[in-house]
Amino acid sequence: MLYAKTPAHEKRRLFRERLATGELLCFPGAFNPLSAKLIERKGFDGVYISGAVLSADLGLPDIGLTTLTEVAQRAGQIARVTDLPSIVDADTGFGEAMNVARTVQTLEDAGLAGCHIEDQVNPKRCGHLDGKEVVGTSTAVQRIRSAADARRDDNFLIMARTDIRALEGLDAAIDRSKALVDAGADAIFGEAMRDLSEFEQLAAALDVPVLANMTEFGKSELFTVDQLRDVGVRMVIWPVSTLRMAMGATERALDTLLSEGNLTSQLGAMQHRADLYDLLDYEEYNSFDSSIFNFQITK
Ligand SMILES: C[C@](O)(C(=O)O)[C@H](CC(=O)O)C(=O)O
Ligand SMILES: [Mg+2]
Numbered sequence: 001m002l003y004a005k006t007p008a009h010e011k012r013r014l015f016r017e018r019l020a021t022g023e024l025l026c027f028p029g030a031f032n033p034l035s036a037k038l039i040e041r042k043g044f045d046g047v048y049i050s051g052a053v054l055s056a057d058l059g060l061p062d063i064g065l066t067t068l069t070e071v072a073q074r075a076g077q078i079a080r081v082t083d084l085p086s087i088v089d090a091d092t093g094f095g096e097a098m099n100v101a102r103t104v105q106t107l108e109d110a111g112l113a114g115c116h117i118e119d120q121v122n123p124k125r126c127g128h129l130d131g132k133e134v135v136g137t138s139t140a141v142q143r144i145r146s147a148a149d150a151r152r153d154d155n156f157l158i159m160a161r162t163d164i165r166a167l168e169g170l171d172a173a174i175d176r177s178k179a180l181v182d183a184g185a186d187a188i189f190g191e192a193m194r195d196l197s198e199f200e201q202l203a204a205a206l207d208v209p210v211l212a213n214m215t216e217f218g219k220s221e222l223f224t225v226d227q228l229r230d231v232g233v234r235m236v237i238w239p240v241s242t243l244r245m246a247m248g249a250t251e252r253a254l255d256t257l258l259s260e261g262n263l264t265s266q267l268g269a270m271q272h273r274a275d276l277y278d279l280l281d282y283e284e285y286n287s288f289d290s291s292i293f294n295f296q297i298t299k
Contacts, residue, residue, distance in 0.1 A: 001284040006083040008111040012155035015085035015113045018045065019157075019187075019209055024229040026236055029053055031243040033081040037279050039242075040082045046113070047082055049075045050239035051089035052126060052215075057243075064123035068094040068103055076110030085113030087157065089239070092124050093117040097142045101150035104158070114157025116189050116211075117143050119164065119176065127163050127191035128218030134164050137176060141183040148184025159211065160185035166192045166219065173198075174205045181208050187235065192219040199223075200231035209234035216244060 006014075018025060025045035030036035036047045052062040054074055060066070071088065079086035088107060093100030100117060107115050118124065119140035125132040134140070140162070147158045160180035165173040170193075177188045189211040190202045203210040212233045214222055228236050253266050263270075277283075 001281050001288065003080045004083045008079070008108075008113070009153055009155070011083065011085045011111075012113045012153055012157070015046065015157070016155045019234065022234065024225060024234055024236065026225060027087060027238075029237060029239040029242055030078050030082075030086075031057065031246065033078050034279065035242050035246075036078045036082045036084070036086070040084050041279060044084065046084045047078065047086040048237040048239055049078055049086055049088040049112075050237075050243075051091050052240050053243050054089075056240075062124075062126050064091055066091075068099075068106060072106045072110045075107065075112055079111040079113075086111075087114045087116070087159070087237075088112050090115040090117050092120055092122050093143050093147065095122075096139070097146035100143045100146045104147045104150040104156070105152065108151060108153055108156050112156070114159060114186075115147075116159035116161045117147055118161035118189075118191070119143070119180075126218075127161075127166070127213070128215060128220075130166075132163055132166065134162070134167060137179050140176065141179055144180050144183040144185050148186075157186050158184060159187040159189050161189035161191055163191045165190060165194075165198070170194075170198050170201060174202060177202065177206055181206060187211060189213065194219065195221065196223060196227060196231050199228065199233050203232035203234075211235040211237065214238050215240055 027046040027048040028039050028044055029048045029050045030039055031053050039047050054071055055062045055066050075088040090103055090107065094103050119134045121133045121135055144158065144160045162173055162176045162180065164176045173190055177190065180188065185208065187209045188206055191213060193199050199212055210233055212228050213220065214236055225236060249269060253263060256266050257263060
């Protein structure tokens, strides 16, 4: 009831333990706290909180307009309702080294299990669009070193994301990733890898877990969990998928409302009131209420 029972430091410890087993961990994106509860209910390993979704939710494109305060607040709202570890997209860290340090501490305080910080220039772009640029290795390394030094819980995962593949190719992505690991990155997010063999080569070149981004309509093919596991990927995200599905369904419902005048034909596509209440633990709130109201003071 209310919030998840597992404290943030414990979620981080358990997450690190799971990651160390070498299994592939699956993190669908949550577009709000409620969808994070559904991701947990379905048995996934963790919750991903996407910058693209956070911006879209505010009616904005994903071009670095959101602030640390907005991201930390929303990510905290999502993280606190689930016992799963939540990883948030911290874009470029909201500034350079000193800002990145503050970003990490703020996200730790918000209850996140980790974040990723990328090497794009400010203002950043979606990693699957053309026209993005990256900073030089020394700036990228400073961001990660600063992030790793700033955390107070060693289990808070600092993931370095490199966008260099689309600009300079796979070898550059491997070199950049090695430098980021040396700077303290616990995991690597190789953005916009072209095919499975690129994921395989990146994973083989590094001693830390590699993440695959299975975002739709981007530059990477949509590989299955089994395919990614076979090439040594250790974490996978579907960052925007639940929002895309929800928005697709919403659009269809609005069209039906216009054409049919009511939503009777759509009832089967809706989450039932009973399932919503179940996901929200409605029953527990009722018993809480009755235990308070029935409480008797005896003299
Ligand atoms: C992972 C990502 O950074 C995100 O914000 O979710 C985006 C996803 C997308 O725009 O599809 C990305 O840059 O890949
Ligand atoms: Mg992003």
